[in-house]
Amino acid sequence: KAKVRIALIIESTVDDKGWGQAMHDAIMAVQKKYGAALVEYNYSEKMKPVDAGSAARQYASRGFDIVIAHGAQFKNLVLELCEEFPKTTFSFGTNAEIGPKNVFTYMPMSEETGYVNGIIAGMVTKTNVIGIVGPVDAGDSARFNRGFILGVKAVNPKADIKVAFTGSFADYVKAAELAHTQVKANADVLTGAAQQATGALRAVAEYKDKPIWWVGQDTLQITMPEGFKVIAAASYDYSAVIEVMIDKRQAGVLGGESIPLSFTNKGFVFKYNDKVGAVLTAAIRKAADKALADITTGKLKIDWAPVKY
Amino acid sequence: MNRAAKVAYGGFVVAAAIFAAMFVGALVMMAIGADVFRTYWVILTEPLQDLFGVTEILVRAIPLSLVALGIAIAFRSGILNIGAEGQMLMGILAYAATAIALPGLPKFILLPLSLLAGAAGGALWGGIAGFLKARLQVNEILSTVMLNYIAAQFYTFLLRGPLMDPGELVTGTGTPQTIRLPKGAWLDRLVEGTRLHAGLVIALALAVAVFFLLWRTTVGFRMRAAGAEAKAARYAGIGVERYLIIAMLLSGAFAGLAGAVEVAGVHRRAIEGISGGYGFTGIVVALFGGLHPAGIIPASAVFGLLLLGADMTQRSANVPANMVLVLQGAIILSIVAARQFMNNPYVQDKVTRRFAKWFGKRVPTVPEAAEAACPDPADVAGPCTAGEDGQGDGKNPAEGR
Amino acid sequence: MVNFLTNILILGVPFSVALLLAGLGEMFNQRAGVFNLGCEGIMAMGAFLAFMPPYFLAGSMPAGMANLVGILVAMAAGALMGLVFALVTVTFRAPQGIAGIGLHMLGWGTAGTLFRHFVGGVTGVPGIQTLPIPFLSGIPFLGPVLFNHNPLVYLAFLLVPAAWYLLFKTPWGLKVRSVGTYPRAADTMGINVNRVRYQALALGGAMAGLAGAYLSLAQAKMFADDLVAGRGFIAVALVYFGRWHPVGILGGALLFSLAQSLQLSIQVAGIDFPYEFAVMLPYVLVIVVLALSGKSKMASPTDLGKPYNREQRV
């Protein structure tokens, strides 16, 4: 196999415990798997849209093979550059469109993780109040929220799901404030997406001895110090996407496909936290496992788009 | 000082300032074990190595200069506008909405029309702060800070709702962004294969226009008078409040236009994060440029270089992205600190005499009659402050805040 | 309903602390005539440095001790940054607005860079725990609203009268006020204008550092690159809202954070309008309240923003 050089461009940072880190970790994992001799990797973080443009071009002109602009806002810049560098593979997401022949898009079907998390939340709650700490109602976090609601409703139609937003992806402090507000409003299971969710999880961890729980998204929050509050967590595993891109490229396909991220293609990893004890009952595991299996096999289709809140 | 000495002195001060800035940056870099020399080498040379780098510098300089021109108008009129960020967003919204609403129009109508709409959007946002200050005495620092946050929320609201690309709904991606704007609303690229766009022409033309506006027209005269000494302006029959509002309208319009031009020339659809940082860097550029178009244009190019070069360091010298901020901060602090050695006649006088003493020269003589020697502002103003006004006087609003 | 409102107060009060601390610090800066827009950067450094001892010393030291060390380090660093700002704006008489933006970038960038190198990855710390005040916290309504918070909350509220006393009743406060309003008069009275400004900036910096420490240790109990997220700028704005008076700043900080709390509660209660408008609420409210409130002329430090030079005429 020939060596591939991969470049990543993100607007946040590679250690944000969210969107950016998920992709970064995946590339690192693939690099480890294939060996550093085969995969060269470089990233640019904190990229504003205009900076992303120069970085992408710099990568392309320096001979990087795969340039991943990790964010839907980079669509235009990729579509523009791909014509100029037809030999380079570009990639951006979230996006489900089929791009030009040297562009891969990728699309996390986050409603799937939301649904499974929702089932757990719906069954765990004692107060029948569940809180969502959202960043902005858009993109994959919007899908996650809606899938989550469907999941809760599937097992607990009476549950009251409180959806609220901080208005920012990275305001950890405000996310914590919002989480506290949710708890004060009686919510006993919370969830949330994007890097700001770490702030909310920190807030939940403050209710050390109270039965307030968290179900997680984006990264495997179970392993974090706050993990004792996390009943289960889903994380993105982009290595599937990365590997597909590398393999296709080696095989001469430079793009022109949209790669979904789903349970089916192992794009999502879902884990229970075995250490949380009694809250995670066998019944819950069973229901969640079943949903997971149905989604994976395609038996269960989640119609998230019409959900309103 | 004679001319050669003046140049040498100025050069020495600037060199000392840059050295100080680099030293501060180097401290942080050493703390994290980064390669100090490589980093600086990259910042200062890498952007200038090829045509692409040079054009990218200009791509950044275009919105910076537009924002800074607007800020200069406000400052000269006595208002510290730190709301350019919000004004840019409102400009982008208005521009994009116009372009999306009228895709069928021919380019020679649609482009100017939508850019004007962008300016109007920014003007609206700036005008609110101006109105609040002029009529309700709400401090502009407070209102512009708050309005920035309000604009940011309004921006996502529209991009995620009424203005969202319907395609995002169909595919279910849900990214808050508009459709790709109609070609008729694009600014053309000037150099094939680069992103340098016709916004450059707009920025240069407007720099000239701002110069004429402020120093050659009656409106500009009124605005500057209102900013320099409101009491005297009022006494001379100038409606100070009205000109405060006009200044903020104009200032906002420039920021709005900067946003519109950035989208029309670079992104071609309204996306999130476009305004990031331009608002604040614009203030710095405006002040570096001495609140004068002739200074702002080069200052924005310098900052374009700095932004791009510093940004390249994470790829070429392997330092974390945050290092960009460290370097920018250090450079700003040390250069403004050095400025008084260039501009302040009192300090210059002291330095000159100290030197004269060291080298055993005769202390420069001073004209006999005090009246015959009051300083001419043309001499007082240093290279950073091409000045029509007396810099020595504390009333300059720029020196104010 | 009563419960709803009580909850808003209970949550809103601790939200206000970072703004209050930074605002009080900035008030001293501005009362002494220096406009420090770099508050945000100092807060970022404070938040980062306060986070470090509890993070690294977790095992070797009791948590309370590590927190205290963190707070002290943050305040010391804040004071140091205040002094750097003083060097630039007081001694070198640089324009203060632009220098403040420089300081903001320097502080923010340095905190982020060092965090990446020494920690790398958003991480939590146990932080400062709630300390209910015996007896008082049991009072219905008032107890949970006022007396069931972490110690820094009490400290911040005690700092309001303390700042008032310092500003209006002590020799140093007198010097600060004179130096910000009419430095030449102070100079002719034998007061070293620049020294007082240095001191005020050091104090203001220390308080901004403390505000940052509050964010990372008490409020979020974690550090991340963007933790401060503009709160420093809001604090500066609130100084104008509070008309350079500790009580006014307290009012501004409470108004803002209660509105914030209200906004979150409204969202949680389930609203039928776009949440973005709820998020805007605190910002709008602060402007509206200021626009509608009466004006007092004599409050402002009239020499705010002007460097002082003995020999130079104004």
Add this chain to the structure above:
Amino acid sequence: MRPEPIRTLELRGITKRFPGVLACDGINLDVPEHSVLALVGENGAGKTTLMNILMGLYQPDEGSILLNGRDVKFRSPNDAFGHGIGMVHQHFMLVPNMTVVENIALGMKETHKTFGLDLKQVRRRILEISERHELPVQPDAFVWQLSVGEQQRVELVKTLCLGARFLILDEPTSELTPQETDELIVLLKKMSDELSIIFISHKLHEVKALSDTVSILRHGRMVFRGNTADHSSSDLAALMTGHEVNLPRNECGDGCGDVLLEIRDLRVRSDRGYMALDGVSLDVRAGEILGVAGVSGNGQRELADTLNGLRRAESGTVLLGGKQLLNRSPRDVIDSGMGYIPEDRNTEGIVPSFSIKENLVLKDFAAGTFSALSFLRLGTIRRNADNLKKRFDIRCPSTDTAAGSLSGGNIQKVILARELARGPKALVAVYPTRGLDMGAEEFIHNQLLERRREGVAILLISEELEEIMNLSDRIAVIYKGRILKIIPGGEATKKGLGMLMAGVMDE
């Protein structure tokens, strides 16, 4: 600890440079114990600079200060206080939004305790001093609430509270009313038994009345030293300016024209809400100077503001040539032919950072002469400035100079030039010569009289009795917002006016 008494104070070869200016040029000065030295000289002669050096506020470039024959170095006013030297500055050095006690406490370091200010002690000291020297002050008032005269008293009390045994007074009378001035002179005379005093003034009769010796500065050099008693006022004036000074007089008599400016029942509130003008009626005829005499703070500012559209009146009429001007915008007033020389020349009269030539068209830049299609006609503006510079003898290197860097006298000339060149029908002049030296005063008086001959209606507001009496055809005395009496210029006496200004109506 009491400082050792100052028996002799000598300045030796003091030289001080400012950028481009040699403010003091090798000045020698001796002040013996218990004597009053008057220091006089034109605006910008270097008086204030010299005194600031003596106070440790400025560092001299060369020269030394000898106290009782010993060399001393003053690095800050603290050092000067330490030796018992105190100064009342030319411009008030009081922080407006602090109280009198606080202002004085600022300098009384012994009241600065660790845990607070000992304001009681300060208040005690203030009352003690003000009683001993008969200088009534209100310790708890805010400075901004005080009248100019009261502030002047506070300054004196402040200096004495700080333990000054050697007093420097820089133009202490320039803002005082005649009575207040007289009282101050008497007081200083008394104090000179205990203290040494350096007294700076442009008013030579004060110098004559108070001082034992006089020193004259010109362009930074000491040009004369002598006993006051040996020289007449006009001798001193000539020494000061280098030529004979003749303050012109209005030789009344030639018939004035029709009423041009008519003010009826004007009622106006002050900033603080009380009735500052309570039914003021005045007529000014073409070719007449109507002097408005009064202690400042009796409604003069409000009158001038209202006449010029800068303040809203509650009721009344203001007619200029029959045109109603009440509550019109400043622009309307200006366009109707009103000229205005405002009280505060540095912030109202000029935009300090604007060049002289810009300031000279501050009211007319939008008129057809100076602009076309909203574009400024820079050529015309420059020519206008060069022209006026010559006509009004404005001393500056070029008309591009920032107006704020000029001396008070030249700033006043810039304002005068602008207002008079517009060819006004009526002119309101407020304290037009305050703080100016005799040369400048002479010039301005001549200009006003010339306009009068040309038929301009002039309303002259002043506290300077001599000025009012020299120039006015009629004199109206204003007291607490009302016109007490109007007397023909020829019949006015200093004493009579002084009584009226104090609100005393004899008969």
